[in-house]
Amino acid sequence: MDVTNRIERALTEALSQADLAGCPPRLAAAMRSAVFPRGARVRPRLCHSVAAACGDDNPATEAAGAALELMHCASLVHDDLPCFDGADIRRGRPSVHKAFGEPLAVLTGDALIVLAFQTIARVNCAPDRLLKLTQVIGSAVGVPLGIVAGQAWECESEINLAHYHRSKTGALFVAATAAGAASAGADPEPWRMVGEKIGEAYQVADDLRDAAADEDEIGKPVGQDVAHDRPSAVREMGIDGAVYHLKSLVRGAVEAMPPCSNGNELRSLIMSEATRLVPAKLAQSAA
Amino acid sequence: MDVTNRIERALTEALSQADLAGCPPRLAAAMRSAVFPRGARVRPRLCHSVAAACGDDNPATEAAGAALELMHCASLVHDDLPCFDGADIRRGRPSVHKAFGEPLAVLTGDALIVLAFQTIARVNCAPDRLLKLTQVIGSAVGVPLGIVAGQAWECESEINLAHYHRSKTGALFVAATAAGAASAGADPEPWRMVGEKIGEAYQVADDLRDAAADEDEIGKPVGQDVAHDRPSAVREMGIDGAVYHLKSLVRGAVEAMPPCSNGNELRSLIMSEATRLVPAKLAQSAA
Numbered sequence: 001m002d003v004t005n006r007i008e009r010a011l012t013e014a015l016s017q018a019d020l021a022g023c024p025p026r027l028a029a030a031m032r033s034a035v036f037p038r039g040a041r042v043r044p045r046l047c048h049s050v051a052a053a054c055g056d057d058n059p060a061t062e063a064a065g066a067a068l069e070l071m072h073c074a075s076l077v078h079d080d081l082p083c084f085d086g087a088d089i090r091r092g093r094p095s096v097h098k099a100f101g102e103p104l105a106v107l108t109g110d111a112l113i114v115l116a117f118q119t120i121a122r123v124n125c126a127p128d129r130l131l132k133l134t135q136v137i138g139s140a141v142g143v144p145l146g147i148v149a150g151q152a153w154e155c156e157s158e159i160n161l162a163h164y165h166r167s168k169t170g171a172l173f174v175a176a177t178a179a180g181a182a183s184a185g186a187d188p189e190p191w192r193m194v195g196e197k198i199g200e201a202y203q204v205a206d207d208l209r210d211a212a213a214d215e216d217e218i219g220k221p222v223g224q225d226v227a228h229d230r231p232s233a234v235r236e237m238g239i240d241g242a243v244y245h246l247k248s249l250v251r252g253a254v255e256a257m258p259p260c261s262n263g264n265e266l267r268s269l270i271m272s273e274a275t276r277l278v279p280a281k282l283a284q285s286a287a
Numbered sequence: 288m289d290v291t292n293r294i295e296r297a298l299t300e301a302l303s304q305a306d307l308a309g310c311p312p313r314l315a316a317a318m319r320s321a322v323f324p325r326g327a328r329v330r331p332r333l334c335h336s337v338a339a340a341c342g343d344d345n346p347a348t349e350a351a352g353a354a355l356e357l358m359h360c361a362s363l364v365h366d367d368l369p370c371f372d373g374a375d376i377r378r379g380r381p382s383v384h385k386a387f388g389e390p391l392a393v394l395t396g397d398a399l400i401v402l403a404f405q406t407i408a409r410v411n412c413a414p415d416r417l418l419k420l421t422q423v424i425g426s427a428v429g430v431p432l433g434i435v436a437g438q439a440w441e442c443e444s445e446i447n448l449a450h451y452h453r454s455k456t457g458a459l460f461v462a463a464t465a466a467g468a469a470s471a472g473a474d475p476e477p478w479r480m481v482g483e484k485i486g487e488a489y490q491v492a493d494d495l496r497d498a499a500a501d502e503d504e505i506g507k508p509v510g511q512d513v514a515h516d517r518p519s520a521v522r523e524m525g526i527d528g529a530v531y532h533l534k535s536l537v538r539g540a541v542e543a544m545p546p547c548s549n550g551n552e553l554r555s556l557i558m559s560e561a562t563r564l565v566p567a568k569l570a571q572s573a574a
Contacts, residue, residue: 022450023431027439031430078397083389100442102370106393107439110365110400114429117404121421127414134408134421142401143318144310152314152394155387163309 007044010066011035014119018111030100030108031115034073039091042273043068043176046198049269050180050191055261060125060183064133067116068176071137074112075147077105084151085224092219113141132182140175147171154230161231165203166196173199190258197253198270204246205277207232212239213279243282250274294331297353298322301406305398317387317395318402321360326378329560330355330463333485336556337467337478342548347412347470351420354403355463358428361399362459364392366438372511379506400428419469427462434458441517448518452490453483460486477545484540485557491533492564494519499526500566530569537561 001009015035018028044065051061080087080095081102088098097105120133143149150168153159177195178188209218210225211234225232233242253270257263288296302322305315331352338348367374367382368389375385384392407420430436437455440446464482465475496505497512498521512519520529540557544550 018430020431022447022454023436024439024443024447024450026443027430027436074397078393081393083393104439104442106365106368106370106396107435107442109393109397110361110428110435111430111433111439113397113400114425114433114435117421118425118429121418121425127418131408131414131417134404138401138405138408141397142405143305143314143398144307146398146401148394148397148401149310149314152311152391152398155391155394156311156313160309160311163311167309 003045003048004041006062007041007048007065007069008038010044010062010119011038011069014066014070014115017115017118026100026104027107027111030096030104031111033093033099034077034096034108034112035070037091040276041065041069042202043072043172045269046173046176046195047180047183049266050177050194051184053257053260053263053266054181054184054186056184056186058125058183060120060123060129060133061180063120063123063125063130064137064179064183067119067133067137068140068172068179070112070116070119071141071147072172074109074116075141075151077112078109079151081105084154085228087220089220116141126185129182129185132188133179136175136178136182136188140171145171159231164231165200169203169206170196170199173202186260193256194253197249197256198273201246201249201253201274202277204233204242204249205274207234208239208242208246208282209277209279210234212282217280239282243278246274246278290332290335291328293349294328294335294352294356295325297331297349297406298325298356301353301357301402304402304405313387313391314394314398317383317391318398320380320386321364321383321395321399322357324378327563328352328356329489330359330459332556333460333463333482334467334470336553337464337481338471340544340547340550340553341468341471341473343471343473345412345470347407347410347416347420348467350407350410350412350417351424351466351470354406354420354424355427355459355466357399357403357406358424358434359459361396361403362428362434362438364399365396368392371438371441372515374507376507403428413472416469416472419475420466423462423465423469423475427458432458446518451518452487456490456493457483457486460489473547480543481540484536484543485560488533488536488540488561489564491520491529491536492561494521495526495529495533495569496564496566497521499569504567526569530565533561533565 018031047065051057077096081097087095096108120130140146145167153164174192174195177191181188181191210222215222254267305318334352338344364383368384374382383395407417427433432454440451461479461482464478468475468478497509502509541554
């Protein structure tokens with residue numbers, strides 16, 4: 001079974017908890033709408049590729065990949081709330097709070113966070129490996145440096161930009177590479193730097209898409225960074241500067257890979273992501 | 288060290304994650320304000336008492352107790368949000384959204400949920416025992432039957448009252464007894480019924496306090512069940528009926544205890560809680 005199918009199967013299996021007797025049906029529907037239809041699944045794909053590079057892509061990898069994606073979806077649902085971005089559209093469809101109301105959007109995020117941890121704890125695999133995964137993913141989401149902490153920098157009067165980016169976007173990419181290694185029984189530490197570079201590249205690409213893509217192309221409103229006066233690589237270094245920075249980050253990610261038994265697939269994933277993420281109208285200058 | 292101090296120490300230690308470099312300071316402050324000063328700590332005390340009854344009250348118990356309380360505090364922060372109860376006061380002080388704003392209240396709940404899982408994963412203890420605790424506490428919070436699912440019943444057009452109460456209040460009490468047993472290396476299953484009875488008793492006591500206590504006595508607004516047209520034991524069976532029901536639930540909890548090496552402390556905790564929770568003006572009829 002290819003990676004795409006394994007990722008979707010793991011997510012479908014995780015979400016089946018919400019189909020069990022006793023679950024409020026609208027909560028179950030809201031959770032499904034937050035996770036399906038599929039997005040790019042960037043983080044689980046990265047996790048699977050690192051596990052494969054480390055030579056042992058097993059059921060713990062599938063659980064880790066699903067947990068990463070559930071955490072990502074949870075953060076999107078909460079970030080879309082009226083008290084944050086107030087986004088009505090996500091992946092080209094109504095956002096969860098728009099379709100199901102604010103209370104269910106809050107609870108959907110909560111339930112997805114919990115489901116991520118449940119998904120890992122349920123795997124039939126060496127318990128110490130699962131605990132390591134719990135730690136890796138927990139620290140990528142919580143305090144002091146996870147995505148929740150990253151989002152919370154938007155509520156401070158003085159924002160620490162380095163911490164903000166590293167936590168809000170970077171943390172889950174670092175977790176994706178570290179979890180891929182941990183699920184394969186390898187040491188996650190040397191893989192963190194790879195995730196860090198990819199996460200930063202992804203943030204720059206996101207800023208580029210916000211500044212230079214069409215709403216149709218990315219399935220959500222554009223121009224949000226300027227509208228909300230948010231820091232952005234494009235505002236800081238211009239379009240060309242941001243494209244150049246993105247390319248050097250991608251190179252850095254590949255160079256940071258520790259020795260591993262089977263790194264080719266991962267290398268090409270990193271390179272192809274870099275191209276995919278750049279807005280169509282800039283693709284030529286980024287190529 | 289007595290149980291009260293052990294519970295507070297475990298929570299203080301857990302929250303110290305938010306003091307580490309890089310954590311947004313207002314998020315850290317909001318998290319502390321959600322957890323301290325201490326409430327009654329009913330769930331961790333129950334967890335410690337069951338562990339002691341099972342004859343092995345160790346560091347895993349402290350982590351489980353802290354995790355239960357962090358989950359409870361997270362649910363209070365989210366339940367107090369304007370899109371749910373819109374409560375401005377909690378434990379006699381401004382609620383988190385009132386003191387820190389809505390965005391930080393959402394993130395505080397998220398961070399506390401994650402912290403609960405991190406706290407368990409960090410204990411130096413047999414990994415399989417910690418995984419069991421993760422499962423017990425995860426299912427008490429998530430779908431299909433945890434407290435988040437319980438709260439979500441308020442968003443359905445037709446409410447399933449049995450599931451609503453069992454999930455919203457009962458689930459974390461069931462987890463408290465099951466986690467106490469699991470942290471002691473005992474079989475958690477027979478302890479679930481004890482937690483179920485106590486949880487139901489607690490719900491009835493809460494309904495009684497909402498109907499018959501003063502705001503000063505319980506540190507939050509009263510009369511909310513009628514104001515929000517919520518189901519309640521008092522609305523269903525009257526004050527006297529609810530007091531009678533409470534007493535029989537407490538008896539049932541004690542009778543449901545499986546054989547254990549040291550059950551006296553737990554028995555007296557259950558009995559004293561039953562008295563403590565009844566509003567002062569009804570205490571005589573409940574005695």
